[in-house]
Amino acid sequence: MSAKPTPPVIDNPWRQLRRFTDARIALGRAGVSVPTQPHLEFQLAHAQARDAVHLPLDAKGLVRRLTAGGYPSLRLRSSAPDRAHYLQRPDLGRRLDRPSRARLEQAFADDSVTFDLAFVIADGLSALAVHHHAVSFLDAITPMLRQEGWSIAPLVLVEQGRVAIGDEVAVVMRAEMVAVLIGERPGLSSPDSLGVYFTYHPHPGCSDAERNCLSNIRQQGLAYAVAAHKLHYLMSAARRRKLSGVNLKDEAETSAESPVIGTGTGNFLTEG
Amino acid sequence: MPYRHTLANSVYGFESLKQLLAKASPARSGDQLAGIAADSEQERVAAQMALAEVPLKHFLNEALVPYESDEVTRLIIDDHDTRAFQPVSHLSVGDFRNWLLSDQADESALTGLAPGLVPEMVAAVSKLMRIQDLILVARKCRVVTRFRNTIGLEGRLATRLQPNHPTDDPTGIAASILDGLLYGSGDAVIGINPASDSLTAVTTLMKMLDDIINKYQIPTQSCLLAHVTTHLEAIRRGAPVDLVFQSIAGTEQANASFGINLGLLAEAHQAALALGRGTLGDNVMYFETGQGSALSADAHHDLDQQTCEARAYAVARKFRPLLVNTVVGFIGPEYLFDGKQIIRAGLEDHFCGKLLGLPMGCDVCYTNHAEADQNDMDILLTLLGTAGCNFIMGIPGSDDVMLNYQTTSFHDALYLRRVLGLRPAPEFESWLQQMGIFENGELCGSERALPRPFRRALDRLD
Known part of the structure; x- marks a missing residue:
């Protein structure tokens, strides 16, 4: 009798560690390679992320949901005519195309009307994130603001938009601050992560140092209520101090709740 | 135009070393975004041909970012080792590619040459190289x-x-x-x-x-x-x-x-x-x-x-x-x-x-x-x-x-x-x-x- 042949897939006896991280550990191996099952799981995750990048924004459906939720909205486009241009020409995604600019100017021609705040929704790198989370996030933040009597501009929805397009929109609307809800670059385990970029006194040419960002708003990430609470905190502080960005962040972070602590038991490699 | 190359009936001119390098670069979206990439495939090759004629020494004389206002340029120029540069100092960019691929350029020659090279020379010659050239020459270098x-x-x-x-x-x-x-x-x-x-x-x-x-x-x-x-x-x-x-x-x-x-x-x-x-x-x-x-x-x-x-x-x-x-x-x-x-x-x-x-x-x-x-x-x-x-x-x-x-x-x-x-x-x-x-x-x-x-x-x- 010959010895029993080694099975082609060699499992790892440390699979129990997977409960401590989303990292793809203890995959096992076929020879030295990733076995078929985890290989195909990776391929699926990448396919989901790729599809999220290229999924067109369902602007019509979103406008319908916004209207039903009590958010009147205006639908606009950036100067990037399609995804290929959007990905290669960040400058085009940062400004409105000419018809959109004209529509916006026409709608807000009366310069006696000003707003405390404008919300802009842009597809960014994941329309999926906008589809999944934009309305729910608005539902979490808006009641807090309405209660305090903030004047909120009609919502603007921009297709093929980047963060900085909110500056142009806010200037035309005469809004003192702008919060851009935008689909973040999809990760393998997070194809639908929503980001919120907040700017006090937005103006064309604003630098990133003048903005505050809330990231990773999604089911397994930052919860709507927590994100809304943080944004409300930032906006209130910005209104008081008349600034946003790096200088505001310092104060906000020390006052915000402590960061998420993992579920683990510390560094088990050296402790215990 | 200080740099030029004629292809058939067209004369391609390049007003600076900086522009020549940009136009000679294999296509990539960043250079296009910056508005400095070649306008056509032929212009790119014309630039590469003009670049091949540029003496390596020239990179020590024409700073691409001004010496006065950029400390990286000052570092590059001030730390240049003239003696180490000697073996290739007479070469043009095109000849330098040939030298690098030749059997003269072995591990010890390349180790000795390194302090004599400035980044712009190295970037320039890479623009004339195919992937197999980039592999072959790098493989001869050893840095421990x-x-x-x-x-x-x-x-x-x-x-x-x-x-x-x-x-x-x-x-x-x-x-x-x-x-x-x-x-x-x-x-x-x-x-x-x-x-x-x-x-x-x-x-x-x-x-x-x-x-x-x-x-x-x-x-x-x-x-x-x-x-x-x-x-x-x-x-x-x-x-x-x-x-x-x-x-x-x-x-x-x-x-x-x-x-x-x-x-x-x-x-x-x-x-x-x-x-x-x-x-x-x-x-x-x-x-x-x-x-x-x-x-x-x-x-x-x-x-x-x-x-x-x-x-x-x-x-x-x-x-x-x-x-x-x-x-x-x-x-x-x-x-x-x-x-x-x-x-x-x-x-x-x-x-x-x-x-x-x-x-x-x-x-x-x-x-x-x-x-x-x-x-x-x-x-x-x-x-x-x-x-x-x-x-x-x-x-x-x-x-x-x-x-x-x-x-x-x-x-x-x-x-x-x-x-x-x-x-x-x-x-x-x-x-x-x-x-x-x-x-x-x-x-x-x-x-x-x-x-x-x-x-x-x-x-x-x-």
């Missing part, structure tokens, strides 16, 4: 560095174990470290990108890595990829800093956007040297670079992104780093659009760095909005292995759950070692054998009980 082990020896390939976690959770990080070590990863460095840049978080992780390295007597070094000023403060507070990390770029202005300058790097370098923590050598710096960083900071001075990148290597060279890592596909499709552009850029960076005498590794990577996938990474990985790359990244299943991008996995390194007969750094390889993780230069053949020290660690969790 040491801290607690020896990296860059012939026939060796090291890996950075990158156990990132979205909330810096120690248990999650320890899980990825254990996974990596048991797959033979971590000889270049165990290096974490911290989610938080606060000093407390960073020093906690420094201590954690130091404890692990000490407890298991691993012949490797640790690094936290935090800002250089954070390292300086950590050192002042007595934290166990092995390698000081910093991202660097090729112009003074781009470095300023990173919050650094040469003086600050020198201060950090001295502080790390003073700790004397390396047992085999005193290469104490870990630098990361990547094409497009100067443009994204609007600090590129109309210079093409690949030449900017090569200039970053002059900054790195000044501080004798243990590791230089070009993070080639991280920046996104505005700068490198697809797999084809990422692959070429990775090989250009490796070639330019090696020729300038740097211990080059590459983060073979892509983001989900680039036109690239695992197949492209396999191609670049295999080509870099062939080119003699010093190290690559190692991460569980290629998926960085903190930075949200894909890089090479522990399995990828094992693949590359197997197909090309490469082995880990010798000291680390001995440790892997002692621990019962490797036998005969490869992972042990079948599933086995865990090495006893690690078994004990896991038992504590049950």
Whole structure:
């Protein structure tokens, strides 16, 4: 009798560690390679992320949901005519195309009307994130603001938009601050992560140092209520101090709740 | 027009060396975004033909970013070693390509030449090269560095174990470290990108890595990829800093956007040297670079992104780093659009760095909005292995759950070692054998009980 042949897939006896991280550990191996099952799981995750990048924004459906939720909205486009241009020409995604600019100017021609705040929704790198989370996030933040009597501009929805397009929109609307809800670059385990970029006194040419960002708003990430609470905190502080960005962040972070602590038991490699 | 080339009936003129280099660059989205790329394929080749005629000496006379206003230019010019340059000082860029490919240019000739080359010469010649040229010449270069082990020896390939976690959770990080070590990863460095840049978080992780390295007597070094000023403060507070990390770029202005300058790097370098923590050598710096960083900071001075990148290597060279890592596909499709552009850029960076005498590794990577996938990474990985790359990244299943991008996995390194007969750094390889993780230069053949020290660690969790 010959010895029993080694099975082609060699499992790892440390699979129990997977409960401590989303990292793809203890995959096992076929020879030295990733076995078929985890290989195909990776391929699926990448396919989901790729599809999220290229999924067109369902602007019509979103406008319908916004209207039903009590958010009147205006639908606009950036100067990037399609995804290929959007990905290669960040400058085009940062400004409105000419018809959109004209529509916006026409709608807000009366310069006696000003707003405390404008919300802009842009597809960014994941329309999926906008589809999944934009309305729910608005539902979490808006009641807090309405209660305090903030004047909120009609919502603007921009297709093929980047963060900085909110500056142009806010200037035309005469809004003192702008919060851009935008689909973040999809990760393998997070194809639908929503980001919120907040700017006090937005103006064309604003630098990133003048903005505050809330990231990773999604089911397994930052919860709507927590994100809304943080944004409300930032906006209130910005209104008081008349600034946003790096200088505001310092104060906000020390006052915000402590960061998420993992579920683990510390560094088990050296402790215990 | 100081530079010109005639093709059939068309005369192509180029008004500066800077413009000539940009127009001669193989196509990439970043140069197009900057508005400096060739307008047609023929113009690109005309520029390459004109560039081939430019004497290498000329790069010492026409500064692409003004000497007076840029400390990187001053570093490049002031540190140039005229004697080392002698063997090729009479050559044009085109002749230099021939010389590099010739049998005259062997390992010792290339080692001797490195201090005589400036980044712009190296970038220029790379623009005339095909991928096989970039591989063939880089393979002849050997750059060996040491801290607690020896990296860059012939026939060796090291890996950075990158156990990132979205909330810096120690248990999650320890899980990825254990996974990596048991797959033979971590000889270049165990290096974490911290989610938080606060000093407390960073020093906690420094201590954690130091404890692990000490407890298991691993012949490797640790690094936290935090800002250089954070390292300086950590050192002042007595934290166990092995390698000081910093991202660097090729112009003074781009470095300023990173919050650094040469003086600050020198201060950090001295502080790390003073700790004397390396047992085999005193290469104490870990630098990361990547094409497009100067443009994204609007600090590129109309210079093409690949030449900017090569200039970053002059900054790195000044501080004798243990590791230089070009993070080639991280920046996104505005700068490198697809797999084809990422692959070429990775090989250009490796070639330019090696020729300038740097211990080059590459983060073979892509983001989900680039036109690239695992197949492209396999191609670049295999080509870099062939080119003699010093190290690559190692991460569980290629998926960085903190930075949200894909890089090479522990399995990828094992693949590359197997197909090309490469082995880990010798000291680390001995440790892997002692621990019962490797036998005969490869992972042990079948599933086995865990090495006893690690078994004990896991038992504590049950």
